[in-house]
Amino acid sequence: MKQLLQHIEFEKLVRRVETGLSKDEAQSMDKHLLKCSECAGQLQKLKNFFSYSTQQSAETVPQATTANLLNVFKPKKPFEKISFAERLRGILTFDDWLPEFALNERLAFSDTRQILFQASNYDVDLRVNFFGGNCQVSGQIFPDCANGKIEISSAKVSEKASLNEYCEFVFPFIEEGVYSLRIDLENAVIEIPDISLLT
Amino acid sequence: MKPETKFLTDEELVEACRRGDEFAWEMIVSKYQNMLFSIPRRAGLGSDLASDVLQEVFKTLFEKLDSLEQPQFLRAWLTTTTRHKTIHLIQRETRGRPKSLDDMEEESHFEFPDKAMLPDEVLIQLEKENQIETALAQIGERCRRLITMLYLETEQIPYTDVARILEIPLGSIGPTRSRCLQKLIKLIPD
Numbered sequence: 001m002k003q004l005l006q007h008i009e010f011e012k013l014v015r016r017v018e019t020g021l022s023k024d025e026a027q028s029m030d031k032h033l034l035k036c037s038e039c040a041g042q043l044q045k046l047k048n049f050f051s052y053s054t055q056q057s058a059e060t061v062p063q064a065t066t067a068n069l070l071n072v073f074k075p076k077k078p079f080e081k082i083s084f085a086e087r088l089r090g091i092l093t094f095d096d097w098l099p100e101f102a103l104n105e106r107l108a109f110s111d112t113r114q115i116l117f118q119a120s121n122y123d124v125d126l127r128v129n130f131f132g133g134n135c136q137v138s139g140q141i142f143p144d145c146a147n148g149k150i151e152i153s154s155a156k157v158s159e160k161a162s163l164n165e166y167c168e169f170v171f172p173f174i175e176e177g178v179y180s181l182r183i184d185l186e187n188a189v190i191e192i193p194d195i196s197l198l199t
Numbered sequence: 200m201k202p203e204t205k206f207l208t209d210e211e212l213v214e215a216c217r218r219g220d221e222f223a224w225e226m227i228v229s230k231y232q233n234m235l236f237s238i239p240r241r242a243g244l245g246s247d248l249a250s251d252v253l254q255e256v257f258k259t260l261f262e263k264l265d266s267l268e269q270p271q272f273l274r275a276w277l278t279t280t281t282r283h284k285t286i287h288l289i290q291r292e293t294r295g296r297p298k299s300l301d302d303m304e305e306e307s308h309f310e311f312p313d314k315a316m317l318p319d320e321v322l323i324q325l326e327k328e329n330q331i332e333t334a335l336a337q338i339g340e341r342c343r344r345l346i347t348m349l350y351l352e353t354e355q356i357p358y359t360d361v362a363r364i365l366e367i368p369l370g371s372i373g374p375t376r377s378r379c380l381q382k383l384i385k386l387i388p389d
């Protein structure tokens with residue numbers, strides 16, 4: 001305990017490095033440091049740390065380098081955009097082959113079927129024409145579909161269609177069956193599962 | 200600079216970058232670029248090579264943003280990575296350093312302006328700095344933030360701001376600073 005009390009108070013060591021001591025205090029400390037390697041070691045480490053801290057902002061990065069460092073981040077943005085696309089599920093709002101939606105008996109049994117889905121602010125209008133076991137799906141997306149892609153698929157087959165400037169599309173003929181529709185838009189992915197395309 | 204984001208922690212900045220926040224990236228660059236740039240410069244590299252080191256470090260950070268396991272130690276990660284890349288570059292450059300006076304003209308290719316410091320001395324100096332940063336990473340979140348704000352920020356932060364950010368009474372900054380410095384130097388090897 002007596003030994004501990006003889007050491008220089010740590011705050012005084014900090015003051016010596018940070019702001020300096022009076023001449024008398026410094027001389028007294030120096031005498032102690034000659035005999036005490038522990039205090040001398042602490043003071044040296046403090047000096048090293050303060051020297052290190054003052055070097056931190058001694059250099060200024062050239063502006064061109066800063067610009068390059070900022071540009072490093074930019075390539076990630078498109079990736080982020082895609083990964084955070086809102087996933088929407090289409091909900092059936094109209095099917096003229098289903099009695100509850102049929103406007104009248106005549107439409108309910110025509111060869112052309114109209115099915116409407118809603119997904120958030122988007123509407124998907126499908127028209128299905130049946131020809132002897134096959135069918136052709138066409139339609140339109142509202143209100144927009146910039147850079148969009150559309151795909152219809154089942155366990156057996158997958159077909160893609162292009163979207164024109166009015167967001168209209170026409171798929172090639174496919175066998176009657178149960179299909180899923182996926183529409184990839186800039187900020188959203190619309191999925192409509194289990195569309196029964198059977199006569 | 201948006202005032203409300205001025206004192207985001209490193210962890211918060213990394214999280215924001217992961218969400219695609221470009222401003223958070225700018226904050227990281229602004230906060231650390233001068234400090235990191237000084238590492239290869241103090242090691243004797245010219246401005247161009249030091250800039251190359253920095254570019255590599257930030258490219259690596261960007262690539263590893265999502266996999267950084269302890270973003271609160273961003274500062275330690277950045278300084279360690281910068282030192283490693285600096286050492287790597289120095290070792291690569293010095294392998295081709297001139298062996299005799301006849302080769303001196305070729306030396307300019309290496310952009311190694313600090314002739315006073317030999318590579319071994321540079322490595323020792325970098326190792327000492329690394330020991331300080333390693334100790335800093337081990338003194339606990341509260342102490343690390345206090346010491347960083349008081350001594351290692353590019354711009355000096357007033358005590359009143361430090362007290363507000365760390366949510367400690369103004370009067371306890373002095374004693375806490377002393378305890379934290381004591382902790383820090385105990386962790387630095389003799």
